[in-house]
Amino acid sequence: MPARKLSNIPVVKFRKFLESQGLKVITGTRGRGGHEKWSKRGMDRPVTIQTHIDPVPEFIVKQVLRHLKMDRDTFFSEYNKL
Template identity: 45%
Template structure:
């Protein structure tokens, strides 16, 4: 069963990206760029948007190739 996505604190999403093996490759202005070797494109987080809205979370999960349920398992156990 797929869960609906809600706003997630920026700190928690950063922890999830680190858990998935990503790291910050650069910061410019209010943006952090996260990446790892096998991603098709980097993930960009706007640091001034906290909590992160669902549409940004969904887009980033698609880029990671991660299922929403995997993400919620992390959130539940974190």
């Protein structure tokens, strides 16, 4: 079975995924236009997503999965529950 691609993930659904993993938007930070910073307790550093580009670029999804220490299969398992 071929691995699913991490491209074509809508920003709205990716935000729901981040929320389902316990991440919250960091408010009060001076993010640059079109970007959001997300974090949760225990993370080394926040993740930044580009909200002005839809769908979310694959490299951003991969970066977030590395920060969450999550593999592709686990991601799609959680993503499909949304």
